Amino acid sequence: MLKIGIFGATGYTGAELVRILVRHSRIKISYLSSNQHVGKRFSDVFPAYSNILDIPCSEITTNVDIDVAFTALPHQEAYKVVKPLLDAGIKVIDLSADFRLKDYERYRSWYGEHPYFSLTEQAVYGLPELFRNQIKETKLVANPGCYPTSAILALYPLLKESVINNETIFIDSKSGVTGAGRGLSLKTHFCEVYGGFKAYNVTKHRHQPEIEEVLSSSGKNVTVLFTPHLLPIKRGILTTTYSKMKELVSEEDIFNIYRAYYGDEKFVRLFKDELPTIESVVGSNYCDIGFKIDIRTKTLVTISVIDNLTKGASGQAVQNMNIMCGFPEEEALFLPPIFP
Amino acid sequence: MLKIGIFGATGYTGAELVRILVRHSRIKISYLSSNQHVGKRFSDVFPAYSNILDIPCSEITTNVDIDVAFTALPHQEAYKVVKPLLDAGIKVIDLSADFRLKDYERYRSWYGEHPYFSLTEQAVYGLPELFRNQIKETKLVANPGCYPTSAILALYPLLKESVINNETIFIDSKSGVTGAGRGLSLKTHFCEVYGGFKAYNVTKHRHQPEIEEVLSSSGKNVTVLFTPHLLPIKRGILTTTYSKMKELVSEEDIFNIYRAYYGDEKFVRLFKDELPTIESVVGSNYCDIGFKIDIRTKTLVTISVIDNLTKGASGQAVQNMNIMCGFPEEEALFLPPIFP
């Protein structure tokens, strides 16, 4: 049994890691950090987890006896912990943005200074469906952002196979409120959200450079315009993308391309005539992908959905751990969606 | 006091007409039709309206003593009633799609045959902010669709002033469930909607030709790709549009164009730095419009919001009646949003 530590255990992605990891047969959660709740039991912070995980939360320290660390801390906090953990020989899956970008100037302009940026050289972007082989070999996974997961899985094969234009892809995403975390804010106050809907950070969301950098690894220099919106629900992202096709091909052709990339994947489900919906992935680690061609405008529309806390964060993090540790990739991740 | 009839009074747009008209000082609701609820009082069908409107619902008949008719019937049903009403000298505001399109082939391919299509010649598209003068003169208003209202108000000035390209405008809309009406369907069953989100009718929604035809009246031949989504809320539409700018101008310039068109309008509110949100228009007749320029991709992003039942249907219908009848345009329509 590997010993697992979760840094930042009492945020929502921390709780979701717990929800998944308590079912894992080859690991044991042996350390939880939470600056806000030192000394409290995890189940005191989240009564939902009573009788499930009752161990106490500790202060942040990297002087712990663990084999694998999940760092679910804010960016600019994460790297402070990741460095000593790696130095101590501990495998790290970092859920922050600190090791996702490869270009320092880009990181700095969106997030700030980063004294350990050189570590990104060994970091692998943790999207198993695209980078599984590198994940197997690394000790540091940069777990993808939630929006990027939904957008990249839908677009990467289309770019790689030169189906769509790489200039100005429009990405219109809609996310549930858990994506904003557990910190208090008027923007996530119940009465300001329920029954409403809004766009935010239009033209300037931090996931835009992340999406562009990873999509550009397809070999094309990709430019996207990314617009996030806040759905009045807890979990789930639906991403609609619009790209001009290089030339008109059939929907059958597109489906075959997706199948070539994801046909064997356990956590990607392809939709042919129907379109995927958020309600069909809540609580699961699936990314469901569908699409339509608009012949008149020669546009390919893709629709992809994930649970932002699972495939968009903690589920994918566990998937990465399974790959890094040589466990079966599905271990603890067979999570049928909660429907209804 | 003018006498008003509502055809199809027990659907959601019918109920919204009642909510608004009972506050109108110059009219009296004297006839309600409802095939489903003949003989029942309106307040038996909608207990919310107890003590507010307790008159009974009748069968559909055009042999009624009224001055103005609101026809809130399904398309292909509406025209059957509109014809005899006009013949009887009654002013008609039709909330269906039957008189919105000017091109018969387009109508037929999206909706079916239409024996009275020639009436569309006298019909005016009821968007007062753009066609007020014609509305004043007509006896038949084709009340706009909900999605088109939100999209056209945002895009028309930009097209007319040649700010944006007329080819392939992407319109990504999100609507509350009242837009689907009161008819039962698994798609609008509570447990299939709550906590979820989905796209529907992608590339083939009937509001696409309506949007194109009206926008093309700006003088440009406009092509749009329209994608509607279903929000898990009752009321409200938020429409995000993406258009390539002909050349980069400042956000100040864009704001001034909007101000030139809508500065004096009572029911359009312009946002400069902030972006509009659905929660700020629920229950009101406002269309709020905001925008951002993405310099990198030379794209203009607009965000416009309405309450689909009010400015998107019944509120706009009353606004049209006020104009047709020479009443103050705001009469009964000063409806501050319900927030929170």
Added chain:
Amino acid sequence: MLKIGIFGATGYTGAELVRILVRHSRIKISYLSSNQHVGKRFSDVFPAYSNILDIPCSEITTNVDIDVAFTALPHQEAYKVVKPLLDAGIKVIDLSADFRLKDYERYRSWYGEHPYFSLTEQAVYGLPELFRNQIKETKLVANPGCYPTSAILALYPLLKESVINNETIFIDSKSGVTGAGRGLSLKTHFCEVYGGFKAYNVTKHRHQPEIEEVLSSSGKNVTVLFTPHLLPIKRGILTTTYSKMKELVSEEDIFNIYRAYYGDEKFVRLFKDELPTIESVVGSNYCDIGFKIDIRTKTLVTISVIDNLTKGASGQAVQNMNIMCGFPEEEALFLPPIFP
């Protein structure tokens, strides 16, 4: 035109006062206080009110030129303002709990010290359906709590007419989240509320003594057990009460008692066979009341519903102002519910 001031204008009851008062034909809002937002326009704090109320918020001062004050401040803050306002000859409708209880020990044990408690002698409990005549004469109205409004209107006639036992009435209430105000708290964080439901302050909610004191003014010494719950919606209270009947009478008899008390009331609607629902009063100033008799257990079950921000707070406050100032009681309060 009377000049109105709102103290604590940027909380939810403040905003609801604005929503209602902007439609009032005999007053003008001329002062808004908000410690948090001094200098900001009301519509900057609540974009929903853009173009509706754009005057700035000021610091709290009682040195203002107004005729009537609404004090929508926290208890223990309100009395500090009410005293000088009264001294200056200004009529006051206080939405806090500071002047609702007549017994000082009771006030002190639930809320704390109160240096101006003697003012409660002139304060009238602002439930117009029961205390209209006193409200006409007073300069200080203690506006009722939201839960008490729903419970007292349902129970008072039954107690006064000796239909039910005065010992141990069970009051099981369910309220939307706006009742908790606009202050940030994990308890009202969207993701902690949506899709959930909970009881709170069981056996120890501050509205229990208020309900008991007012109901006991019926002449019986009433004891209640009050249990509030938090509904995952924004607006509305539904209160279910259980009382043992002194002797079995018919539902017709009960209905007639209610009719004798409320038959002429504009803001109470009585339901005979059907039961009232929250969705039928949202946005309105109605209290809807229904009931059932359980013969087996000789119990009378009442169900009453209000919008907690309207009849449960700001609507009732305006109703009180109308009575105090000799305006028509319905002025600005004909607010058809938003349904759907």
Added chain:
Amino acid sequence: MLKIGIFGATGYTGAELVRILVRHSRIKISYLSSNQHVGKRFSDVFPAYSNILDIPCSEITTNVDIDVAFTALPHQEAYKVVKPLLDAGIKVIDLSADFRLKDYERYRSWYGEHPYFSLTEQAVYGLPELFRNQIKETKLVANPGCYPTSAILALYPLLKESVINNETIFIDSKSGVTGAGRGLSLKTHFCEVYGGFKAYNVTKHRHQPEIEEVLSSSGKNVTVLFTPHLLPIKRGILTTTYSKMKELVSEEDIFNIYRAYYGDEKFVRLFKDELPTIESVVGSNYCDIGFKIDIRTKTLVTISVIDNLTKGASGQAVQNMNIMCGFPEEEALFLPPIFP
């Protein structure tokens, strides 16, 4: 591997059985009936289950090769199937109400005639925490109703230990909409439910006799008044009960009684100072129980919560199957709640 059949697989309890059973290591789902969807794959009816359960739905037939049957059919339909299944030696867990009541007159007056009522003699009420030993021995389990599960688990120990009076226990329950099933109805139409709340079937809900009969098996002749309400959420029941205490005992004493009954139970969690909430059990098989004593009125208030589809239906059904078949009781039921 036992072979399992689900009758009525495409209702919500059917889908929930699938969600749970696909994780069960000792069984295989080999038959699904659905009159509405014969020939369709289960995952066509519920896209959420794509790649999870893709076998087709069949017509109802009892001529099937299965070892255990779950009958998730409407009452009065279920008994038609249960009889031949039992005759064929198949173990049956019936989720309908057809075998829950032991008194024929009571059954007839609430549900109608029942030609196979004599089978109820061998039926065991499937509440494992109270009747585990009988469940082990039977071939027919009458799976409890959702409301009764929440009420009985909270009240049974208190009655058995003579803590509370058995006359007139008030049970005020609030349930999510999945309890009403997947059938279409205006009452469960999204726009009629969202943002609202209502009581229904007051004094005459079918679960009242069920609760009374099972509680009376404690040895006391119990009378309850049961009031259900409809919460605008998908899953979860919170039940608040009010009972007069025979004599005042401490909260510590009450807690110890509960601990004596449920201390070793895997699916009951006891709360001491805090009160349980719906959001902490959604998706899980837990029943969480808490309580408060109101000394003034000598009343014991209990709060118990379950997920109505899991512990209130399909989870409990699987728990019963595990007991009947000698499997570990927790098999497939370690379902951490989805929180947030």
